[in-house]
Structures are given as structure tokens and as C-alpha cells.
Amino acid sequence: MPTNRTKREDILDSALKLFAERGFDATTIPMIAGDARVGAGTIYRYFENKEVLVNTLFQHYVQAFKGMLEEEYPQESSSREQFHHLFQRMVQFTNEHAHALYFIKTHNGAYFLNESSRKQFSCLWKILRDFLDKGKERGEIRELPSLALIAIIFGGFLELEQLIRSEELEASRDLLHGVEESCWDAVRHHH
Amino acid sequence: MPTNRTKREDILDSALKLFAERGFDATTIPMIAGDARVGAGTIYRYFENKEVLVNTLFQHYVQAFKGMLEEEYPQESSSREQFHHLFQRMVQFTNEHAHALYFIKTHNGAYFLNESSRKQFSCLWKILRDFLDKGKERGEIRELPSLALIAIIFGGFLELEQLIRSEELEASRDLLHGVEESCWDAVRHHH
Amino acid sequence: MPTNRTKREDILDSALKLFAERGFDATTIPMIAGDARVGAGTIYRYFENKEVLVNTLFQHYVQAFKGMLEEEYPQESSSREQFHHLFQRMVQFTNEHAHALYFIKTHNGAYFLNESSRKQFSCLWKILRDFLDKGKERGEIRELPSLALIAIIFGGFLELEQLIRSEELEASRDLLHGVEESCWDAVRHHH
Amino acid sequence: MPTNRTKREDILDSALKLFAERGFDATTIPMIAGDARVGAGTIYRYFENKEVLVNTLFQHYVQAFKGMLEEEYPQESSSREQFHHLFQRMVQFTNEHAHALYFIKTHNGAYFLNESSRKQFSCLWKILRDFLDKGKERGEIRELPSLALIAIIFGGFLELEQLIRSEELEASRDLLHGVEESCWDAVRHHH
DNA sequence: CATGAATGAGGGTTCATTCAT
DNA sequence: AATGAATGAACCCTCATTCAT
Structure with missing residues (x-):
């Protein structure tokens, strides 16, 4: 302290x-x-040492991200609206903490993460899994392993973030909207 | 020699x-x-040294992957068919070279990659970009930055590969088909 | 001040x-x-620094010990009585300054002791040497290098102190008397 | 290896x-x-590391010394003869391994010694303790804690070694004989 | 005076790289 | 050609010492 x-x-x-x-x-x-x-x-x-530093950082941002996703989560809305909420929060979180999500994604599963970090991370995954699983029950999300769907969402989003930071793209409203739509189409159930 | x-x-x-x-x-x-x-x-x-080794490896598999994607590429077919070709080749490549695509994805952009590696990698990206750009012209692919679309495709695919290797999922035909469909829905143009 | x-x-x-x-x-x-x-x-x-601290400490206790040995030293008595005086003062000094003699013994000769500390220490040795040398002249102390005899006295005494502090032995009057006798027998001249 | x-x-x-x-x-x-x-x-x-090095060294010389003390130990002889054997072997060991006994004595009990080192060391002590205890039973050794007696023997001997190495004394036969006699008088029972 | 946060030199240790065999 | 013992630069980390409060 x-x-x-x-x-x-x-x-x-x-x-x-x-x-x-x-x-x-x-x-x-x-x-x-x-x-x-x-x-x-x-x-x-x-x-205490380098590993404690990286674990502290990891847990801090996993917690912060989880908090942001959960805050005002529209429990009763449609999957589409829930997805919108989650996606918007990802955008907001990335704006507020430039490298955080990329750091989390690239360091997840690493040999130096301790049990606590792994647990917290799976907690984060759980939020997204619950959203997807509930959506599948309702027939609004396609029947695919949740982990694969999460990867698609994160993969697309994080790549977008990199492109914006490297100024290869500009963070226009249209662009964010388009990527959200693309990711949604990847996970939603098509009739 | x-x-x-x-x-x-x-x-x-x-x-x-x-x-x-x-x-x-x-x-x-x-x-x-x-x-x-x-x-x-x-x-x-x-x-010569560790960096030469990693660059050699990187370029080798980027080349091999590029070759596999290009071989028998259905230049004249629809985007959907072209996408199917690309996705099938990704599956095949992963079967033949277990860790290669994951290695490429996680080491792309690293500080130790030389100019040649970066160039080769952008060549690989070009194949996919050309496919996407042409599809966009035809109105078959959605209007989004190609890099973001590529990230979604790779992200989903590689996550799938990890799940299969860690035996959390079984590599069924249905599963592969489902992920392909999901990725396709992420990139295709919806009317 | x-x-x-x-x-x-x-x-x-x-x-x-x-x-x-x-x-x-x-x-x-x-x-x-x-x-x-x-x-x-x-x-x-x-x-001023750690070395000054250790030298201060060293010199302080060497001086204090020297003072205690010299105080009321029975200049005119027999070697046996002089020895008794010295031994009793060692006991008293140890009682008053628990770790001091052990500290002096284990740190004597160390690389961080300055000239002054070394000089003071040899002063301390001198008291014991003078006692032994005079005793040798009188034929009451055996003809051996004084340093070796001092080592025996200190060695036995300090080991005893350790045993008492670690509560492996109790500091009975008999025990102290026995060790004094043993040390005396080590140094005295036998006919 | x-x-x-x-x-x-x-x-x-x-x-x-x-x-x-x-x-x-x-x-x-x-x-x-x-x-x-x-x-x-x-x-x-x-x-493996510095602590392994010091423990290796410690155990090596404790073992070697133990071996030297035990070899041809006159189990059936008088305490005086047994003491002579032990003392001669200490001299011999010191001649063959200049710093070894001093190293053992000064590092015994240190915080970095592992369980194995401590055990080996107490094994060494046991040889001397057994000699002293048996001598006490026979009435040839004085009734004092063995540890204190061992300290006297070692203390005197090691101090002698230091003096010889620093060339303040010459390792004459008479000198060694004298110190042996002094130590023996310290431990033997006097009538 | 007293403090303890801050520093950086220097310790233990690892590992990319070399080279004698 | 192949090896692995040997090396030392550079790592992580500790701690004597300083200095702003």
C-alpha cells in the first residue's frame, strides 16, 4: 500500500x-x-518480482474488463442487443486502456501466469460463454463451440484495434459498426 | 546443398x-x-544464429502456406467457392504442419523478424486481400478492411485448432463445416 | 555529543x-x-556506513572487555588466581553483553576491520598474552605459543556460552567451574 | 559426472x-x-548454484575427515592412545587439505547448510562424542559436556593451524606435541 | 532529527554462441 | 560433420546508501 x-x-x-x-x-x-x-x-x-508484476497487470485488466462488460448488462434483452452491449464495452475499454485487451489475449495461457490469473481469466470467458450459451438455447446464436466464437469476436476486434493504433485505419463510426456487424454475423444463427 | x-x-x-x-x-x-x-x-x-533460425522457419512456412493456398486456386469461381478452397487448404496445411500456422500468427510482427520475413508475410496477406478485394468488387464480400476480415478468419480457425489439439473438441466434419460457415458469414456480403 | x-x-x-x-x-x-x-x-x-558500524561495535566491545579484564586484576597473585579472575570476568562480561564475545571472536580478522580495530584487538590479546608469558616465566604456565592457549580458553568458553543460550545445557555453578578447571589444566604447567 | x-x-x-x-x-x-x-x-x-557448491564442499570434507579419523581407530586402546590417534589424524588432514577444517568449523551451523550437511556434520561430532563418552565411563575423561570439550580441542588446534599458515609459528614436532598435550590435559580426568 | 521511498552498483544466474576435440 | 564444455554478456534481483519530506 x-x-x-x-x-x-x-x-x-x-x-x-x-x-x-x-x-x-x-x-x-x-x-x-x-x-x-x-x-x-x-x-x-x-x-515482488517480474512474475508478480505481470500477474498483477493481467488480473487488474481482466477484472476491469469484466466489470465493464457486466455493468448495465441487458440481461433481459435479445442476443443482438446483448452483443451490441458487449461490443460497445470492448470499444470503450480499448479507448480507455490502449494495450490492455491485446496484452490479455497474447499472454493468456502463458507459463508464468499463476492459478489466480487463470481463474480470473476463465471468469471473464464465462461471461461471454454464458451470453453465447443462452443465445444458443434461444436459437439466436449458432451451434458452435463457444470458445471458437469468442476467438472470432476477439480476433476481429483486436486486429481492428491494431490497425487503428498503427494509423492504417481511422476509427470511424462506420468502421466500428461494420466490424460489429461482421462479428455478429459470425456468431448469430442464420435461418 | x-x-x-x-x-x-x-x-x-x-x-x-x-x-x-x-x-x-x-x-x-x-x-x-x-x-x-x-x-x-x-x-x-x-x-547462423537464433534469429536466423526463427526467420528461416517463419519464411519457410509462410512460403509453404502461400503455395498451398495458391495451388489450384479457383480464379474464376465465386467468392464462396474461393473461400471454401482457402479454408480447406488451411485445414489441410494444419494437418500436415501441426504448429505452423499458430507459430506464424503469434510471431508475426515480432521484433526479431527481418525485412524479408515481413515482406513474405505481407505477400501471404496479399493473397487473402486480393480474394477479399475482388469479392468486394463483385459485391460478394462485405465492405470492411480486409485485415480485419482476415483476422476474424484466422482467429476463429486457429482457436479451433488449439481446442482440437488440446482435445477439448473433436475434429469432426460438422465442426469444421460450422466454423467455415461462421467465418464465411463474417466476411460475406449480406443483402 | x-x-x-x-x-x-x-x-x-x-x-x-x-x-x-x-x-x-x-x-x-x-x-x-x-x-x-x-x-x-x-x-x-x-x-557513516555499515563498515564504520561494525568497526565501532567491534572496538566498543573489545574496549569494554579489556576494561573488565583489567579492573581489579590481581597483579601480584599466582597464575591460578589470575586465571580465575580472568575467567570470572569473561563469565560476567557474557552475562552483561550476551553476544559480544562471540561477535568479537567470529569477526576477528575479517576483511572489513580497519587498522584501528585490529590494533585494539591485539591490545586485548596482549593482556592475555602478558598473563600467560608471566606465568611461563614463573613456571606456572606451560611452554606453548600464547595464541594457541588463548584459543583453547576462548574456544571452550564460547562453546559453553552457545550451549547455554541454545538451552542444551543449564548454566550451573558446577558446569562453569568444570570448564574453568578444564581450561586451566590446558594452560597450566604440569609437573 | x-x-x-x-x-x-x-x-x-x-x-x-x-x-x-x-x-x-x-x-x-x-x-x-x-x-x-x-x-x-x-x-x-x-x-547447480552457490549453495549447492558450499554444501558439496562441506560434505566432501566432513566425509573425508570422518574417514581419516575412523581409519585404524584403536577401538581397544586407552583414551590417551585414542586421543593421540585422533589428534595425529587432525594434523595429517590439515596437512593434506589446508583450509578444510577451518572452513568446516566456521561454516558449521550456517543458514545455507542443508539437512544433509547438518546430518553429516553431527555424524562427525558423534565420533568425537563417542570417544569422549566412553572415556568418561572409564573415568579417563573429565565429566564435562562433550561439546565443550570438542570445542576446546578444535579451538586450540585450528588456532595453531592459523598461526602456522601465517608463518607466525613453525610446525615443529615439539609444538604439535605440546598442543596435543595441552588439549589432552583439558579433557582428561585428573585425580 | 527521523524516515523510508528511491536509486543503481553489483551479486547470482542463464543462455546464445564459440571452439577444441 | 558433430559435439558439448566453456565463456561472458546480460538478465533478474538485493541492498547499502542518499535525500526529499
Whole structure:
């Protein structure tokens, strides 16, 4: 419980960016320290070691993302409306935390994630699975393994995010709408 | 002019598997040597260094995949048929080279890939882009950035592959058919 | 002119205990600060650095021990009586400063002791040497290098102290008497 | 099981010398590597880490010393003769392995010694304890805690060794004989 | 005065790479 | 050609020391 919240968050921000850009193993503690403009030793005042840092980061953003997806979730609406809610929240979350979703996706399943991180992650998956499973029951979502459907949604969305950040595309309303529609068509049941 | 094709390929096979499973940075040369049942020094007879090895591997499988996609490509058929061709070849390629596509996807864009690898990769993308662009002209593919559509296709497919390899799912004909249909619905133009 | 004698002595007490228990190199400044219930920085108000601290401590207890040995030393008595005096003072000193003699013995000769510490220590040795040398002249002490005899005395005594502190033995009058007798027999001249 | 026994033993020799001279914590791996004229990394081909190195060393010399004490031990002789045997073997062992006994004595009980090392060490102590206990039964050894007696013997002997190595004394037959006599008088029963 | 957050030099350790065999 | 022992640069991490509060 450090009094200087800024420094701790500088470290987390730099770590998030570098882990997302280069991956955990290719990111050194000196790199993070340099980017966060702190001494290398300072990182160890806030995080026991590199693995604790990456797990903290992972769990933090999984939690934050989960919270954002669940907030005001339209429990009683149609699958389409629920999907819209989820997709919009993904967009919002990405706007607020630039590298977070990409970091989560690329580091999920890695050897250095602890039990707690894995558990939290499967919690996140569960939200999406529940949405899909309920939609399948209702006949609004196609009969395919939920994991595969989730991959399609995330895959498309994250690739979009990369293109926007690298300025190959502009984040227009039309574009976001189009990708949402595409992903929805991938998961919805067609008659 | 490799005198011993087997040993070089043993190394490449082991490297592919380990890079796909653990990532480039978490895979050590002794690990590869051990898996390939050669001495660590032997790897340096065939590859100048670790980065050359990973670039060789990357380019090799990008080329092979490109070749497989292009072979007997139904230039004159409908987008749906072309899509079917591409999807079938992805399945076939994955069957023949277990970790290759996953390796390519997870290592694409990494800091250690050289210009040549990046170029080859964009060549691969071009095949898919051309297919999508032509389909868009014809009004058979939806008007969305091709890169985003490609991500959806790959994302869904690779996730499927993981689930099958981890034996969470069985590779039934129905399943493959369903994922193909889902991906197609994501990219095709809906009236 | 220390304004706060208590805090400085808290630090010295904690340092003595920890140096004796773990050794100089395995004892960290934060450990000492924690044990003394002061901030780590506070230690540097009283001691320029860790080496100054250990040298201060070393010299302090060497001086104190020397003082105790010399006080009321029976200059004119027999070697046996002089020995008894010295042995009793060792017992008394140990009772008053639990870890001090063990600290001195284990840190004597260490690389971080400065010239002054070494000099003071040899001063301490001198007292014992003078006693032994005079005893040899008188024919009451055996003809052996004084250093070896001192080692026997200290060795036996300190081992005894350890056993008592670890509660493997109880500090009975008989026990102390027995060890004194044993050490005396080691150094005295036998006819 | 390295083929190059010399290099492994160079490392052990250097480590023994430096641990004895400076202690475990003050001895760095680069110091050992430099003294042994090997690269720092080479040490890790032979020893998993620094603690394994020190435990290996400790156990090796405890075993060797134990073997030397036990070999041709005069089980049926008087305590005096048994003591002579033990003392002579200490001398011989020290001649053959310069720093070994001092290293054992100063590192015994340290926090980095593992269970196996402690067990082996107590085995060594047992030999001396058995000798002393049997002597007490016979009335040839004085009634004092064996540990205290052992300390006297070792203390005197090791101090002697130091003096000889630092060339403050010469290892004459008379000197060794005198110290043996002194130690014997410390432990034997006087009527 | 007292503190403890911050620092960075230096330790233990790993591993890409070399080279004698 | 093939090996794996040897190396040392560079990693993660600790801790003596400083300094703003």
C-alpha cells in the first residue's frame, strides 16, 4: 500500500505497453524502469518480482474488463442487443486502456501466469460463454463451440484495434459498426 | 546443398514446436537441441544464429502456406467457392504442419523478424486481400478492411485448432463445416 | 555529543545480536533497522556506513572487555588466581553483553576491520598474552605459543556460552567451574 | 559426472580457500571463477548454484575427515592412545587439505547448510562424542559436556593451524606435541 | 532529527554462441 | 560433420546508501 500511487501506476503503464508490444520474455526490467522513468530497483518496491508484476497487470485488466462488460448488462434483452452491449464495452475499454485487451489475449495461457490469473481469466470467458450459451438455447446464436466464437469476436476486434493504433485505419463510426456487424454475423444463427 | 537433410529438418521441426508452444524468447537453443536430439553446437552449423533460425522457419512456412493456398486456386469461381478452397487448404496445411500456422500468427510482427520475413508475410496477406478485394468488387464480400476480415478468419480457425489439439473438441466434419460457415458469414456480403 | 543515546544504542544492540547470529555479510541494514525499530536512514545519522558500524561495535566491545579484564586484576597473585579472575570476568562480561564475545571472536580478522580495530584487538590479546608469558616465566604456565592457549580458553568458553543460550545445557555453578578447571589444566604447567 | 575432473576440482579448491578466508557471504562467484581461472558460467556446469557448491564442499570434507579419523581407530586402546590417534589424524588432514577444517568449523551451523550437511556434520561430532563418552565411563575423561570439550580441542588446534599458515609459528614436532598435550590435559580426568 | 521511498552498483544466474576435440 | 564444455554478456534481483519530506 504505497503512498505514491503515481509511481506504481507509471510502472504498470510502462509494463503494459511493453508486454503488449514485445511480450513478457522480451521485456526486461530495465526497459520497464527506463520507460517509467524510475530506477530498476524501484519496481521491486511495488512488485515482488517480474512474475508478480505481470500477474498483477493481467488480473487488474481482466477484472476491469469484466466489470465493464457486466455493468448495465441487458440481461433481459435479445442476443443482438446483448452483443451490441458487449461490443460497445470492448470499444470503450480499448479507448480507455490502449494495450490492455491485446496484452490479455497474447499472454493468456502463458507459463508464468499463476492459478489466480487463470481463474480470473476463465471468469471473464464465462461471461461471454454464458451470453453465447443462452443465445444458443434461444436459437439466436449458432451451434458452435463457444470458445471458437469468442476467438472470432476477439480476433476481429483486436486486429481492428491494431490497425487503428498503427494509423492504417481511422476509427470511424462506420468502421466500428461494420466490424460489429461482421462479428455478429459470425456468431448469430442464420435461418 | 545440405548434406544431411534430416538433421536440419529435425532442428526446424523442434524449433517450430517449441516456438509455437512457448514463444521465441522462452525457447532456448539447448531446448531445441535436446528436442531434436542434436548437440547445441550443431544448430549453428545450419543456422547462423537464433534469429536466423526463427526467420528461416517463419519464411519457410509462410512460403509453404502461400503455395498451398495458391495451388489450384479457383480464379474464376465465386467468392464462396474461393473461400471454401482457402479454408480447406488451411485445414489441410494444419494437418500436415501441426504448429505452423499458430507459430506464424503469434510471431508475426515480432521484433526479431527481418525485412524479408515481413515482406513474405505481407505477400501471404496479399493473397487473402486480393480474394477479399475482388469479392468486394463483385459485391460478394462485405465492405470492411480486409485485415480485419482476415483476422476474424484466422482467429476463429486457429482457436479451433488449439481446442482440437488440446482435445477439448473433436475434429469432426460438422465442426469444421460450422466454423467455415461462421467465418464465411463474417466476411460475406449480406443483402 | 549524541543527543539521543537510546536510539544509537538500540542500533548497536541490534547490530551486535544480528552480526553474532548471522555474520556481518548476511546481515542487512534494513534487518538492523527493523530490529532496532528505527528507519534505515537513521542508522546513517549515527554511523557513516555499515563498515564504520561494525568497526565501532567491534572496538566498543573489545574496549569494554579489556576494561573488565583489567579492573581489579590481581597483579601480584599466582597464575591460578589470575586465571580465575580472568575467567570470572569473561563469565560476567557474557552475562552483561550476551553476544559480544562471540561477535568479537567470529569477526576477528575479517576483511572489513580497519587498522584501528585490529590494533585494539591485539591490545586485548596482549593482556592475555602478558598473563600467560608471566606465568611461563614463573613456571606456572606451560611452554606453548600464547595464541594457541588463548584459543583453547576462548574456544571452550564460547562453546559453553552457545550451549547455554541454545538451552542444551543449564548454566550451573558446577558446569562453569568444570570448564574453568578444564581450561586451566590446558594452560597450566604440569609437573 | 563431468569428464574434466580437473576443472571441477579447481573450482572446489578455490571455493574452499576463499570460503575459509572470507566466509561464504563475502565470497562472490566471480571471485571463485577468477581464482580457479574459469568463466563464471562454468561453475554452474558443475554446481547447480552457490549453495549447492558450499554444501558439496562441506560434505566432501566432513566425509573425508570422518574417514581419516575412523581409519585404524584403536577401538581397544586407552583414551590417551585414542586421543593421540585422533589428534595425529587432525594434523595429517590439515596437512593434506589446508583450509578444510577451518572452513568446516566456521561454516558449521550456517543458514545455507542443508539437512544433509547438518546430518553429516553431527555424524562427525558423534565420533568425537563417542570417544569422549566412553572415556568418561572409564573415568579417563573429565565429566564435562562433550561439546565443550570438542570445542576446546578444535579451538586450540585450528588456532595453531592459523598461526602456522601465517608463518607466525613453525610446525615443529615439539609444538604439535605440546598442543596435543595441552588439549589432552583439558579433557582428561585428573585425580 | 527521523524516515523510508528511491536509486543503481553489483551479486547470482542463464543462455546464445564459440571452439577444441 | 558433430559435439558439448566453456565463456561472458546480460538478465533478474538485493541492498547499502542518499535525500526529499
